[in-house]
Amino acid sequence: MYEGMIAETISLPGHNGDHILAYSARPLGNGPAPGVVVIHHMPGWDEWTREVARKLAARGYAVLAPHLYSRLGPGSPDDVAARARASGGVADDQVVGDIGASIRYLRTQPSSNGRVGIIGFCSGGRHAYLAACRLPDVDAAVDCWGGGVIVDDPSQLTERGPVAPIDLTAQLGCPLLGIFGNEDGNPTPDQVDRTEEALRHHGKAYEFHRYDGAGHGFFAVDRPAYRPHQATDAWGKVSRFYDQHLRSPAGD
Amino acid sequence: MCTHITEQAAIVGSAKGPDGWMTVDTATVYYDHPYHAPLEHSLNIDLVNASEGAGSRVALELSAESARALVRAIHAALEQGADAHGG
Numbered sequence: 001m002y003e004g005m006i007a008e009t010i011s012l013p014g015h016n017g018d019h020i021l022a023y024s025a026r027p028l029g030n031g032p033a034p035g036v037v038v039i040h041h042m043p044g045w046d047e048w049t050r051e052v053a054r055k056l057a058a059r060g061y062a063v064l065a066p067h068l069y070s071r072l073g074p075g076s077p078d079d080v081a082a083r084a085r086a087s088g089g090v091a092d093d094q095v096v097g098d099i100g101a102s103i104r105y106l107r108t109q110p111s112s113n114g115r116v117g118i119i120g121f122c123s124g125g126r127h128a129y130l131a132a133c134r135l136p137d138v139d140a141a142v143d144c145w146g147g148g149v150i151v152d153d154p155s156q157l158t159e160r161g162p163v164a165p166i167d168l169t170a171q172l173g174c175p176l177l178g179i180f181g182n183e184d185g186n187p188t189p190d191q192v193d194r195t196e197e198a199l200r201h202h203g204k205a206y207e208f209h210r211y212d213g214a215g216h217g218f219f220a221v222d223r224p225a226y227r228p229h230q231a232t233d234a235w236g237k238v239s240r241f242y243d244q245h246l247r248s249p250a251g252d
Numbered sequence: 253m254c255t256h257i258t259e260q261a262a263i264v265g266s267a268k269g270p271d272g273w274m275t276v277d278t279a280t281v282y283y284d285h286p287y288h289a290p291l292e293h294s295l296n297i298d299l300v301n302a303s304e305g306a307g308s309r310v311a312l313e314l315s316a317e318s319a320r321a322l323v324r325a326i327h328a329a330l331e332q333g334a335d336a337h338g339g
Binding site: 072089224225 | 284
C-alpha cells in the first residue's frame with residue numbers, strides 16, 4: 001500500500017491578522033481528511049512538535065502546528081522560546097486567536113472533511129482546554145498533561161493569563177480527552193480529579209486517562225520521562241478519540 | 253513543569269556565542285524542561301543582550317546537582333579572587 005505525505009512550513013494570518021509561521025503535515029491525496037491543530041509546549045515550536053504533526057498526518061489527519069512565538073522571531077525555535085519566557089510568555093488571547101486561525105485554515109482546505117480537532121502538550125494542554133472553552137468551532141480537544149488549568153493561587157493570574165481555564169468549563173463545546181501521568185507535579189493527580197469534577201458537574205462529554213508510573217511529558221521519546229508502554233496506549237486512545245469525533249463529515 | 257516561574261538579573265559583562273563575543277545585560281534563570289539536555293528538568297540560564305535579536309544568547313541547561321556545584325564554584329572563586337585582588 002502506498003503512503004505519502006507533504007510536510008512543510010507555511011505562513012498564515014493569525015490573531016489580529018499577524019502573519020505567523022506554522023508547520024503543516026498532511027497525507028497526499030484528495031481527502032476528505034479531518035484536521036488537527038497541534039499546540040506546542042512551552043519550550044517552543046521544536047523538532048518534537050513537528051514529529052507529532054507527522055505522526056498524526058501518517059494516521060490520516062491534515063495537521064497544522066502554529067508557531068505561537070512567531071512574533072518574537074526570527075531565530076531558531078529555542079532562542080525564540082527563550083525570548084518568550086524572558087518576556088513573561090504569550091498572552092492567552094493571542095494564543096487562542098492563533099489556534100482559531102489555524103482551525104479556520106484547516107477547515108477551508110479543499111481536502112478537509114469539515115471537522116477539526118486540537119491537541120496540546122504541557123502548557124499547550126492548558127491552551128487546548130482554554131481554546132476548547134472559548135472557540136465555538138472545535139470538534140474534539142485533547143489535553144495532554146496541561147498544567148495551570150486550575151489556579152489555586154490567584155496571584156498566578158496575570159494580565160496575559162487572566163482567567164483559570166477551569167472557570168470556563170461551562171463553555172466547553174466539544175468532547176475532551178485528557179491524558180495524565182499520576183507522578184506529575186503540574187497538574188497533580190488532585191488537580192486532575194478536580195478538573196474531572198468540574199466537567200462532570202457541567203455535564204460535559206469527556207474521558208480522562210491516568211497512567212501509573214508516568215510523570216510529566218511521558219510521550220517525549222528523547223527524554224528520561226518517556227514511558228513507552230503508557231505512551232503507546234495513550235496514543236492509541238488519542239487515535240480512537242479522533243476517529244470517533246472527527247471522521248464523520250461535518251453536520252453528522 | 254511548564255511554569256512561567258523565572259528569575260532575572262541585570263548583569264554587566266560579555267559572553268561568547270557561535271558568532272563571537274557579545275555584550276550581555278540580562279540573565280534569565282529558571283528550572284523547567286530543557287530544550288536539549290537529556291533531563292526531565294534542568295536549571296536553565298540564558299545570557300542575552302536584551303536589545304539584540306533572539307539569537308544573541310548563550311544558553312546553559314544543567315542538572316540541579318551540577319547547577320548547585322556551579323554556584324558553589326562561583327562563590328569560591330569570588331571569595332578567592334577577593335582575597336587575592338580585593339573587592
